[in-house]
Amino acid sequence: MLIPSDLLPGVPGAISPLFARRLAAHGDRVALLTPDSELTYGQLAEKVAQMVTRLGARRRLVLLAGANTADALIAYLAALSAGHPVLLVPGDNDEAVQSLTAAYDPDVVIRADPSGNWRLDERRAASAHELHPDLALLLSTSGSTGSPKLVRLSYENLQANAESIATYLDISQADRAATTLPMHYCYGLSVINSHLLRGAALILTDRSVADDGFWDLFRAAHGTTFAAVPYTFDLLDRTGFADLRLPHLRCITQAGGRLAPERVSHYAELGRRDGWDLYVMYGQTEATARMAYLPPHLAATHPETIGVPIPGGSFHLEPHPDWPGQDTGELVYAGPNVMLGYAEHPTDLALGRTIQALHTGDIARRTPDGLYEIVGRSSHFAKILGLRIAPDRVEGLLHRHGFSALCAGADDTLVVAVAGGSDTDAGRARRLVTGEFGLPPRAVAVHVLPELPRLPTGKADYEAVRNLGGAPTPRPDEQPSDLVQLYADILDRADVTENSSFVSLGGDSLSYVEMSLNLEQALGHLPPDWHTRPIRDLRSPEPAESAPGKGSRRRRTLETGIALRAAAIVMIVGSHIHVFYVKGGAHLLLAVAGYNLARFHLTPSAERRERVRHGLRSLARIVLPSLAWIALVLPLTDDYGLTNLVLLHSVLGPHDSETAMHFWFIEALTYILVAAIALLSLRVVDRAERRFPFALPMTIAALGLLTRYDLFGLRDRIHVPSAAVVFWLFALGWAAAKADTTRQRMLVTVAAVATIPGFFPGEPFRDAVITAGFVLLVWVRSLPSLGRVNTVAGVLASSSLYIYLTHWQIFPLIDDVSGWLALLASLLFGIGYAAVANRTMRRLSGLRARRRRQGAAGEASK
Template identity: 70%
Template sequence: MLITPDLRLDTRAVPFARRLAAFGDRPALLTRDGEVSYRDLADRVAQAARRLGPRRRLVLLAGANTVDALVTYLAALAAGHPVLLVPGDNAEAVRSLTDAYDPDVVAAPDRDGGWTLHERRAGSVHTLHEDLALLLSTSGTTGSPKLVRLSHDNVQANAESIATYLGIRPDDRAATTLPMHYCYGLSVINSHLLSGAGLVLTDLSVADPCFWDLLRARRATTFAGVPYTFDLLDRVGFADMDLPHLRYLTQAGGRLAPDRVTRYAGLGSRRGWDLFVMYGQTEATARMAYLPPERAAGRPRAIGIPVPGGSFRLEPHPDWPEPGTGELVYTGPNVMLGYAENPADLALGRTVGELRTGDIGRRAPDGLYEVVGRVSRFAKILGLRVDPERIESMLADRGITAYCAGDDDRLVVAAARSGVDAGHVRRLVVKECGLPPRSVHVHVLPELPRLASGKPDYRAVRDLTPTDAPLPTGPVDVARLCRLYAEVLDRPDATEDSTFTGLGGDSLSYVEMSLNLERTLGHLPPHWHTLPIRELLQAPGREPRKAAKALRTLDTSIALRAFAIVCVVGSHIPVFHIKGGAHLLLAVAGFNLARFHLTSAGRRERVRHARRSITRIVVPTMAWTALMLLLTEDYGLATLLLFESFLPPREGHVAPFWFIEVLVFLLLAVTALVAVPAVDRLERRHPFGLPMALAALALLTRYDVLGLRDRIHLPSAFVVPWLFALGWAAAKASTVRQRLLVTGAALLTVPGFFSGEPAREALIMAGFVLLVWVPSLPSPGPVNRVAGLLAGSSLYIYVVHWQVYPRVDQFSGWLALVASLAAGVAYAAVAARVARGLPVLPPLLRRARA
């Protein structure tokens, strides 16, 4: 079934991406907030395909487990556009591959968390082979320009093969536990959509209790895991969970220890689900072999049999003289076209006919294949494929001579002693390959180990004894816990206010951190990964009276402004992904407008106060923009005039000051309204009813009832006013009934605004509920002062951070966040002094001394 008539009939495409509508109203995508049927998905894919156009272009897609990313991926496959799939959470990989391959279209989240197609040109500057469908980095080398070229037939054939041996049924539902850009995670998506099964879209870790709530709520029947996933499953008590809909688990991405295979196969047999252990490589699109579930318990060391349509042969290897062994060579319709190392290679057709896996294997008498060694130096560590030669080259570029070797659990780096700092080397390696810090062992040696021939002795490197500093011991206090966090996460900046997630902890370091914490504390506090270190030690019997004395109260709107601006800047860098701050600030702005300007003062005074407030926003913004216009190429005249977001979007560009432009527009509109005597009287007579009526009117553009988006560019200033109006109404709600009404309006209208981003919508709704129902929050005095400083400087932080963080985040994202906040606070102080006609330098010096 052709999903769009605009496509030429002779355009090569991936068949299953064109046949989505055939599954009708069956659920295709399931999230925490709703479902998308196959029919609806096909419509969205068709719309995106029309946007991509009938002329083949190279599409770079920032992969993510979201509806937007998946729709774009399927649209490109269906329309015949080759997709270069990169990790959406790795800005450096996106930048480097964009520079290396010059894509015609870049599909990625924008700075404000939306989804954009940056069409860099109408056609293509590349010669794209007619068979080319997909370009993937091998796992663990996502920033490398060396890519795997996959054809339409590769993608289709491997999806069909996997669906066959797993027996995927239309009523199956797979949770997306792996990244979309990783070939294993992508194979889950392809095989289930081919079969008409459902995908439970999530980026939650199996270590998160919310993942299991979602799994049960959406009746998921399967999920996929790499070896480390099974460490997490042990940690969270998976064996005792009640999962009545679970039908099978799949495992790939590296060797799972035989005892673990035996144990999970036995567990599945008792609980009524199967374990599929699988073997594959990106060069084979995904899978080459699988171990039939009934053989797993008795043959846990085997990789199994070839997938349907594939076959193995053993090529004798001189370094492995053992009879019956040889390099595994795979043949099948899923074998890649070949590699690409530069854009010219995109014109190539098939350059390989079979795949040399680099693994030494043997075929046992029972017909099952086993892997007994490796030919090349590539290592698969915690499921990530790591190229030691690439790491050595990276270190050499920085003047560090080193040898690297790895096994299933760790990467060992031996560096020549010449003033080299082991911690610095480890941080470079961690950034390069994406491994958790505790899996990288660095040894600084007087002389690097070599064989008699003078060649590197990698076996000696691999056998080096770990020399990590011992984990801290002694009395359990905050300082010891900070040292523990610093050691495990390699974050010497850990403080008592740090959290596991705030310090960059992830699923790979979750197990080790939780084990060490439990050993140190004697128990594991609930939700420990979100608690500041100091709170881990709080005794259950702490006296309430003493605690109360240490707390004061903080105005909720101030707390939300401070929180939101930190979220905005931190997500732009990004050091975390807490989105929704700017839209929450719009609601707070409406709230504060009502509180501070729509008072009992006379109409003219109201207008005068509002004008002054607008001036305090516009003048410092334009002053900074004018300065940057002179010193940099960051801005243009439209930015200076605060009008850029009202213009049609340009290729690859997002208006940086859209929030300020929207805010100024809304403030001007409300000021103009209340300047009219009749409206002023109406507002005084119906202080709650007027903003609620305006919010209802604004829903016409929020839901695009008139279909304007299909005909014209609809700026944010015309889409988001309902949030501002609801904030205004919240400030004027004087009864429980009114507060319930405005809360209900927010909870009903925010969901769905950011498709596929429930966390973002949840943040906005949670902040709004606090704004309506909780006038103040308990807070220590120091927090009050910091929050007040950040809230008061939030406009200035927003204005200056665009120039600050790009110049600092190359050293540290967290430093970039602190620098952006500090620069905004400093600019606020300058603006305040200038506004009063006072010298600027003295207060800045006083702040610096403080």
């Protein structure tokens, strides 16, 4: 069954793209694969035909909120095959959807509702717009910002580019491509179009390549190819891609920005080793997607080039005044995939072709081998973080707000020169630009100059603007944002930016408590994954039900992990003093320690060395203050020996000393962390953790049961350190943090409930305390609380290690007078020692950083 292409008057059937009209021709071949289902081309054709009927026979403008789902793809193909122009917008950006809906007033809106069900909203039966017969697709020129400037693409553009890509990539029916890029992005859409054209299969997913689930799906689906932008390769490095076994991988394609030549060479060689090809490509939305590609056999030897024009296209170089020289010029592309033109208003939808050739804005040269190499950017355009920005629009924006400015692109930074003096608000200029063009603050550098640079002819000197560089000179009136400053203060880091996250800055469980409570107070809300989010993403509006206002009170919550740490340390000290008897706190803290290790250090984006480095830093914050305290009290008491001083009492003894056992928890935690860091430093374990983030700690916990139950009878023959006996609890806490499905949470809960009881024979209440705390950690992310309770719990939790360390020497001085007073004194002293220890560790960290900078400066001056 062919999908009819002549349902709509005025849209010739020959123009409607074949990849949308001839789906049924591929019969029972698999078209779409998801983690849960498969859809053949025949089934896909039927669903598309049904959607064609729903869209009706009167041509209308269809706004589609793109997503890597079967529903979104069916709607896209149905509209194309029937002749309805599609305005494709980012479905994950409500602001962009609303902005473009308001700007273009579509006749039909198709998007997923909050529950995930796809809805077709018919706003009118006939179009309110005059739609040119050739108009097929509208894509934004500015990524996901919702800019009203759109690229107008024709049916011929889509078909020609799909055919060209399928030809040079040699796509066949046997190929299976993963949707690693968004559908609304021209690169991601070109993957869909070109593979459907050849009857190949699409592996529909929105998972990142840093997600182990992605590779499980890719392998299970016999994936042969995926698309990558430069940042994708950073993620591939961190996931240990070089060691992944992908038996069906045929090629990787790269576009979306320049990949450094050394990275091209590296991955080209990797592909040669493992039997797949790397295709480096060059394109723009204005060319539908692709304009050039580098044949794989040249990637290793000519990694700096973009290659040759795609089949059906051609390049020529036009002289450019900013780049004199006979061998360079602005790269101009011609071919059947060049857009019809731009649209900035609904009336532009009636226009036909207004452009014949595409001036790319890139300065290029043609090598003796016939390859093209990009050597710079013209002053007319800047490509920043994959977004195509017109500097003249930046200058116009600033002029409308009272600034006299020049703008140019330099690498991945938009450099803005503003004429002014000491009272010029550079911060306001940057905010105007970032807000209008959707760029992060780090990508916009504003320099305030006495006057704008000019050439002797009086023309603007854009080369001088580019040479100002990416980092703007700090100004007194442009202070760091409140959250950036908060992160800098608590983590003692001078390199905090809006793109930093708690994890990327090396935060650990000791600083986590202070940071989370301060953020919760500053924001009024705290998402569960805040520690992995960039600071800029935390600036979302406060939920309506918790927003403070007249007559309302903001709800406060306390993270369960923090509450457990605070409660556990009070239980430990109180039970040692005998003011009450609720034991089990120390063992619960071991499970929480495993939970925190997984949350803060084992994030998918952190590479192996970074994980080890952060782990060692956390270990130092435990060991160094402990050694300092033990060294201080050792000459003052007969309770401890030299084995305590070096944290080896659990191993070397004497094992009959009750007082020397005081620091067993510190030693056990230290040994366990050393073992965990050592394991994770191994490449094979690091890869296993990324592929099986839940299964690995569950396996380790199972191995830990050998010593928990003493299955080999070791305790009758040798002394087994406490760390070996309790290691399974730490591993279960690690698994709890990685349990992201109900099934996994149930599994780790059952494991805890089955193995904790009986650990303390004759003390069922103690076992119950540990079990209850663990179950709470797994299933309840936060607890209702009050501001003052949060403050107290936060201080106790962040100081818990140091309270444990010091309370042995404090409470005996007071418990004869009052046990409760001894408890209070022990807690306060430990809090004080925590403050001293943290301040000292920060100073040592700052001193090391200064020495590194001085060393680097010394090397640079040689």
